[in-house]
Amino acid sequence: MSDTQPIVVIACEVFKEMLAQAMPPELAAQITYLDYGLHRTPNKIVSSVQRLIDEIETPSLIILGYGLCGSGITGIQSRHHTILVPRADDCITMFLGSRQRYYQEFESEPGTYWLSKGWLESGSHPLKEYEEYRKKYGDKDAMWLLDQQYRHYKRLVLVAHSQDDLDHYRTQAQAVAQFCERWGLRYEEILGSDNFLQQLVAVAQDLDKADGNFVIIAPGGEIRLDQFMF
Amino acid sequence: MSSVLERLSTAVIAGDAENSVKLVHRALDKGMDPKDILDNGLVPGMDEVGIRFRRGDMFVPEVLMSADTMSAGLDILRPLLAAAGTQLIGTVVLGTVKGDLHDIGKNLVGMMAEGAGFEVIDIGFNVPPERFIDAIKEHQPNIIGMSAMLTTTMRAMGHTIRAIEEAGLRDKVKIIVGGAPVDAEFATRITADGYGSNAPSAVELCKSLASAS
Numbered sequence: 001m002s003d004t005q006p007i008v009v010i011a012c013e014v015f016k017e018m019l020a021q022a023m024p025p026e027l028a029a030q031i032t033y034l035d036y037g038l039h040r041t042p043n044k045i046v047s048s049v050q051r052l053i054d055e056i057e058t059p060s061l062i063i064l065g066y067g068l069c070g071s072g073i074t075g076i077q078s079r080h081h082t083i084l085v086p087r088a089d090d091c092i093t094m095f096l097g098s099r100q101r102y103y104q105e106f107e108s109e110p111g112t113y114w115l116s117k118g119w120l121e122s123g124s125h126p127l128k129e130y131e132e133y134r135k136k137y138g139d140k141d142a143m144w145l146l147d148q149q150y151r152h153y154k155r156l157v158l159v160a161h162s163q164d165d166l167d168h169y170r171t172q173a174q175a176v177a178q179f180c181e182r183w184g185l186r187y188e189e190i191l192g193s194d195n196f197l198q199q200l201v202a203v204a205q206d207l208d209k210a211d212g213n214f215v216i217i218a219p220g221g222e223i224r225l226d227q228f229m230f
Numbered sequence: 231m232s233s234v235l236e237r238l239s240t241a242v243i244a245g246d247a248e249n250s251v252k253l254v255h256r257a258l259d260k261g262m263d264p265k266d267i268l269d270n271g272l273v274p275g276m277d278e279v280g281i282r283f284r285r286g287d288m289f290v291p292e293v294l295m296s297a298d299t300m301s302a303g304l305d306i307l308r309p310l311l312a313a314a315g316t317q318l319i320g321t322v323v324l325g326t327v328k329g330d331l332h333d334i335g336k337n338l339v340g341m342m343a344e345g346a347g348f349e350v351i352d353i354g355f356n357v358p359p360e361r362f363i364d365a366i367k368e369h370q371p372n373i374i375g376m377s378a379m380l381t382t383t384m385r386a387m388g389h390t391i392r393a394i395e396e397a398g399l400r401d402k403v404k405i406i407v408g409g410a411p412v413d414a415e416f417a418t419r420i421t422a423d424g425y426g427s428n429a430p431s432a433v434e435l436c437k438s439l440a441s442a443s
Contacts, residue, residue, distance in 0.1 A: 071411040089381045110329045145291045152331035
C-alpha cells in the first residue's frame with residue numbers, strides 16, 4: 001500500500017532529531033514539523049494538522065508524529081489519505097520507547113511530572129508558569145495558584161531518548177526541580193529509547209507490520225478517542 | 231437584590247476573598263437570611279464567572295481565585311444553613327479516579343454543587359473503584375461524579391463503572407463524568423449517565439438527574 005503512496009510526515013517539533021535519525025530522508029516526500037507550543041491549546045493541533053493534510057493533493061500515507069496529547073488530535077480527518085499514528089497517550093511514551101514502559105512508570109508513581117525537551121523549550125513547566133503568574137497576579141497569588149496545581153505531585157522526571165539530551169537539558173531541569181522542592185518533589189532522570197519511533201518508521205514502509213501499537217485511519221476516516229482507548 | 235449582595239457577587243468575580251468574607255459578615259449583621267446570601271450573592275457571582283470562562287474572558291487561574299472566594303463565603307454560611315435545616319436537593323459523591331491526582335476541576339464542581347444546594351461528599355483523588363463503591367454504600371448518593379485529567383487515567387472511569395455494576399449498585403446511582411480529555415461519546419461508550427464539559431454544566435446535569443430520580 002505504502003509502496004505506491006508517497007509518505008508525508010507531519011510531526012511535533014519535539015520529535016525532530018529522533019525522526020531525522022530514524023527516517024531515511026529519501027523516504028519521506030515531505031516532512032513538516034509543527035511548533036511544540038500547540039500542545040498547550042490542543043484544539044490548535046487539530047486545525048494546524050488538518051490544514052496541512054488538506055493541502056496535500058496526491059493520496060498519501062501521512063505519518064502523524066503525535067500522541068493522543070490529551071485528545072489534542074481527535075477530530076483530524078484523513079480525507080483521501082491514509083493516516084498512521086502511534087497509539088501513544090503523549091510524547092513521553094515516545095521518549096520512553098514503549099507504551100508498556102510508560103504504564104509501568106505511571107503505575108509506580110502516578111504523581112509524576114514529566115519534563116522533556118519539548119516541555120522545557122515550550123516553556124510549560126512549574127517554574128515558567130510561576131514567572132508568568134507572578135507578573136499577572138503578584139507573588140502571593142502566583143504561589144497559591146501553583147500550590148493548587150502541583151501540591152499532589154511526588155516526582156519530577158527528566159526523560160529523553162538519548163544520554164546527550166539528558167546531559168543537555170539537565171541544568172534547566174534541575175532549576176525546575178529546585179523550585180518544585182517546595183512540594184517535596186524528588187528529581188529523577190530516565191533514559192528512554194527511540195524504539196517506538198523506529199517501529200513507526202518500519203510500519204510506514206509496510207503497513208502490514210502494524211500491531212496494536214499503531215492506529216491506521218483509512219481514507220474518509222477520522223481520528224477518534226476510542227481508537228486509542230479501547 | 232440589595233447592594234451588599236451585588237457587591238458580594240462582584241467580589242466573587244474579582245476573586246477578592248478578603249472582601250467577600252467581610253461582605254458575608256455584613257449581610258449577616260444586617261439580618262439577611264444565609265440562603266438568600268448564598269443564592270443571591272455568592273452563586274450569581276460564580277455563575278457569571280462560568281459565563282465569562284466559557285466566553286474566554288476569564289482563564290483558569292482567575293476562576294480558581296473566584297472559586298476560593300466563594301468557598302471562603304460558603305465556609306461562613308455552611309453551619310448556618312445546616313442549623314436552619316435548609317433543604318438539600320440531593321447528595322453527590324465526587325472523586326478523581328485511580329491513578330489521577332488532578333483535583334482542581336473536581337473541587338470546582340464540588341463547590342458549585344454545594345452552592346446549588348447539594349450535599350457534596352468529596353472522596354478525594356487517586357480514588358480506586360472500591361472506594362467509590364464504599365461511598366455509595368455509606369452515603370447513598372443520587373449521583374457519583376468522576377473526574378480524570380489524563381487520557382491515561384480516563385480508562386479508570388470505565389473500570390470504576392464496571393466495578394459498581396459488579397457490586398450490584400449500578401441502579402442505585404446516576405454516574406456522571408468529566409475532565410479535560412473526556413467527551414460525550416466517551417461517556418456514552420463507558421455507559422455513564424452524563425458528561426459535563428465544565429463545572430457549571432456538570433452542576434446543571436446534577437440538578438436534572440437529581441430531579442428525575
